[in-house]
Every structure is written in C-alpha cells, then in structure tokens.
Amino acid sequence: MSIRHNVLKFVRQFHLYLGVFTAPALLFFAFTGGLQTFSLHETQRGSDYTPPAWLVTMAQLHKKQTMVVPVRRKRPAPTMPIAGADERGAAAVARAGAEAPRPTIRTRHALPLKIFVGLVALALFLSTLTGLYMAYRYTRNQRLVSGVLVAGVVVPVLLALF
Numbered sequence: 001m002s003i004r005h006n007v008l009k010f011v012r013q014f015h016l017y018l019g020v021f022t023a024p025a026l027l028f029f030a031f032t033g034g035l036q037t038f039s040l041h042e043t044q045r046g047s048d049y050t051p052p053a054w055l056v057t058m059a060q061l062h063k064k065q066t067m068v069v070p071v072r073r074k075r076p077a078p079t080m081p082i083a084g085a086d087e088r089g090a091a092a093v094a095r096a097g098a099e100a101p102r103p104t105i106r107t108r109h110a111l112p113l114k115i116f117v118g119l120v121a122l123a124l125f126l127s128t129l130t131g132l133y134m135a136y137r138y139t140r141n142q143r144l145v146s147g148v149l150v151a152g153v154v155v156p157v158l159l160a161l162f
Contacts, residue, residue: 020135020145021152026128028156032062034121037114067160 001009035041041051041059060069135145 016135016139016145017148019131020148023128023132023149024152025156027125028058029062030121030125030128032058034118034125035059036062037117037121061160065160 032041035055036059041055043050056069057067061067132149136142139145
C-alpha cells in the first residue's frame with residue numbers, strides 16, 4: 001500500500017474512534033442546549049412554571065461544569081419611606097432620575113432565532129445518532145467501537161464526580 005493510502009486509512013480510523021468517544025458528550029450538549037434555548041431550565045417572572053430538578057442540574061452541568069446548583073435568594077420586598085425623612089433629598093433624587101435621558105431600546109423578537117437554534121440542536125442530536133449507527137454498521141470491530149463508546153460515557157461522568 002502507498003503512504004497516501006495508509007495516511008487516509010489512519011485518518012478514517014482516527015475520525016471514527018474520536019467521533020464515537022465524543023458522541024455521548026455531543027448528545028448531552030445538544031439535548032441540554034436545545035432545552036436551554038427555550039429557557040426550560042429556569043423559572044420566569046410572572047410564571048408558575050417550575051423546572052424539574054434534573055433539568056436544572058443538567059443545565060448547570062452544561063453551563064458551569066458542576067452539578068451544584070446555587071440557591072437563589074428571594075428579592076427583598078420594597079421598603080416604605082421612613083416618616084419624617086428628608087423630603088428635599090428624595091425630591092432631588094427623583095428629579096435627577098427624571099432628567100437623565102433614557103436610551104431607547106428596540107424590542108427584538110427572539111423566537112425565530114430560538115426556533116432556529118432549537119432546530120440546529122435537534123440536527124446535531126440526530127446527526128450524532130446516525131454517526132453512531134454508521135460506526136457500528138460499517139466497521140469490523142464492533143467490540144472496540146462499543147468500548148470507545150462506553151469510555152465516552154464513563155470518562156465525563158467520572159470527571160464530573162471529582
């Protein structure tokens with residue numbers, strides 16, 4: 001065989017096993033990223049929606065590489081002004097706030113982009129699954145592919161635990 005043929009064979013094998021090893025992580029990031037695109041991992045103001053604990057944990061692992069979810073403190077209730085407080089100071093603060101020019105913010109509708117990103121996440125997920133199917137279908141050593149796939153699951157799990 002020629003050197004060129006050997007190099008191509010090596011690159012194909014390297015691509016196969018690297019793809020199989022990283023496939024579990026790609027599936028995880030595509031799935032959790034797609035859910036995060038639509039903010040399914042967090043509560044929204046004025047909504048009764050409470051995300052499931054597993055989704056919050058997976059989103060935290062996706063974003064911060066830790067499963068420890070920080071506890072959010074509740075916002076303090078607005079305080080009432082103290083009777084007899086300096087009215088001139090309060091009036092001066094109110095005037096300063098009223099005189100400051102407010103920047104105009106153009107409202108953008110993010111839903112079309114969110115749908116696009118969700119479709120990209122779905123495409124990445126499905127493409128990774130078809131890649132795994134092809135890895136098993138078109139290789140002679142399915143045990144090695146299975147071993148590399150298991151390693152692709154076990155290594156990140158062990159790293160997340162330590």
